[in-house]
Amino acid sequence: MPLPPERLPDAYRQMLIIRKFEEAIRDLYQRGKIRGSFHPCVGQEATAVGGCWALRNDDHMTCTYRGHGHAIAKGLSVREAMAEMLGKRTGCSRGNGGSMHFTDPSVGLLGANAIVAAGIPHAAGAALAGQLQKKDTVALAFFGEGAVNQGVFHETLNLAVIWKLPLVLVCENNLYSEMTPSHETTSTVETHKRAAAYGMPAVRIDANDVELMYVTVEEAVARARAGGGPTYIEGMTYRLWGHMMGDPEVYRTKEEVAQARENEPILRLGRRLKELGHTDADLARLEAEADAVIADAAQFAESSPAPDPAEALEDVFA
Numbered sequence: 220m221p222l223p224p225e226r227l228p229d230a231y232r233q234m235l236i237i238r239k240f241e242e243a244i245r246d247l248y249q250r251g252k253i254r255g256s257f258h259p260c261v262g263q264e265a266t267a268v269g270g271c272w273a274l275r276n277d278d279h280m281t282c283t284y285r286g287h288g289h290a291i292a293k294g295l296s297v298r299e300a301m302a303e304m305l306g307k308r309t310g311c312s313r314g315n316g317g318s319m320h321f322t323d324p325s326v327g328l329l330g331a332n333a334i335v336a337a338g339i340p341h342a343a344g345a346a347l348a349g350q351l352q353k354k355d356t357v358a359l360a361f362f363g364e365g366a367v368n369q370g371v372f373h374e375t376l377n378l379a380v381i382w383k384l385p386l387v388l389v390c391e392n393n394l395y396s397e398m399t400p401s402h403e404t405t406s407t408v409e410t411h412k413r414a415a416a417y418g419m420p421a422v423r424i425d426a427n428d429v430e431l432m433y434v435t436v437e438e439a440v441a442r443a444r445a446g447g448g449p450t451y452i453e454g455m456t457y458r459l460w461g462h463m464m465g466d467p468e469v470y471r472t473k474e475e476v477a478q479a480r481e482n483e484p485i486l487r488l489g490r491r492l493k494e495l496g497h498t499d500a501d502l503a504r505l506e507a508e509a510d511a512v513i514a515d516a517a518q519f520a521e522s523s524p525a526p527d528p529a530e531a532l533e534d535v536f537a
């Protein structure tokens with residue numbers, strides 16, 4: 220089932236919220252209000268929105284350290300996400316996790332993960348749990364193409380087929396693993412061919428097209444829910460900002476990035492909305508609504524208290 224055209228303005232606003240979230244936290248980082256670094260998803264908003272919008276609230280999702288967009292698209296409150304970035308008690312992980320540990324079980328967000336490929340078996344575990352409990356829930360794992368050389372990637376894909384797990388594997392192929400062009404590290408850069416070798420449906424798509432992303436994931440989710448097992452989707456995209464704050468970006472040219480900007484998902488959805496008859500004023504109104512969400516979240520986060528040092532060990536298991 221395609222994304223109905225009447226939902227496209229909402230998708231545009233949602234992608235803008237994610238883009239503006241990254242812009243706002245870059246500003247806070249530069250003002251010294253966010254410690255450490257973070258990994259922006261600017262340019263990859265369509266994989267997050269198209270992918271997560273095809274899921275139900277009770278479906279599970281895991282994502283990577285580049286996961287702010289995935290988390291927000293799955294339903295994490297923007298206020299809680301912003302507060303987590305600032306290490307505040309009102310953050311989704313009570314200020315203890317930060318950028319790479321966005322988690323909210325109430326919306327099926329099992330967690331972002333800093334370990335390359337680690338979210339893949341976690342999602343498979345959630346899929347297995349749903350299967351054993353005879354629920355019709357599905358789990359989706361987002362990961363980068365750098366994950367395909369990790370052992371757990373292969374172990375999980377193998378078992379997912381054998382056990383017919385209700386699992387959707389979404390590889391966001393942005394051509395670079397951290398700061399290394401993927402063809403320098405990966406023998407089969409068309410990663411869906413690896414997945415196909417395990418015996419599951421595997422496709423490669425233009426994932427900067429949010430409608431295509433949505434319909435592809437939606438079909439995979441429907442198959443998984445009906446007992447048809449896992450699907451692999453390799454979504455071709457591009458990271459417009461550096462790998463992390465402070466990345467000198469010496470591994471790619473400015474011309475390459477400028478060219479990629481012509482193909483970025485928000486610009487493309489804006490063009491599509493205009494083809495459908497939406498006006499510049501309509502798009503400006505959606506952008507103003509996104510700005511308001513971010514301003515509210517920033518105000519909430521900045522005015523929230525820091526965690527009390529006495530709480531430091533409260534969520535520690537052992």
Ligand SMILES: Cc1ncc(C[n+]2csc(CCOP(=O)(O)OP(=O)(O)O)c2C)c(N)n1
Nearest residue numbers: 285333334335363364365366393395396397
């Ligand atoms: C197991 C493991 N090895 C190494 C690293 C260091 N590391 C951080 S990001 C990264 C590259 C990941 O590339 P990719 O999966 O393509 O994701 P992208 O950064 O492009 O989103 C590496 C090797 C890590 N976090 N985890």
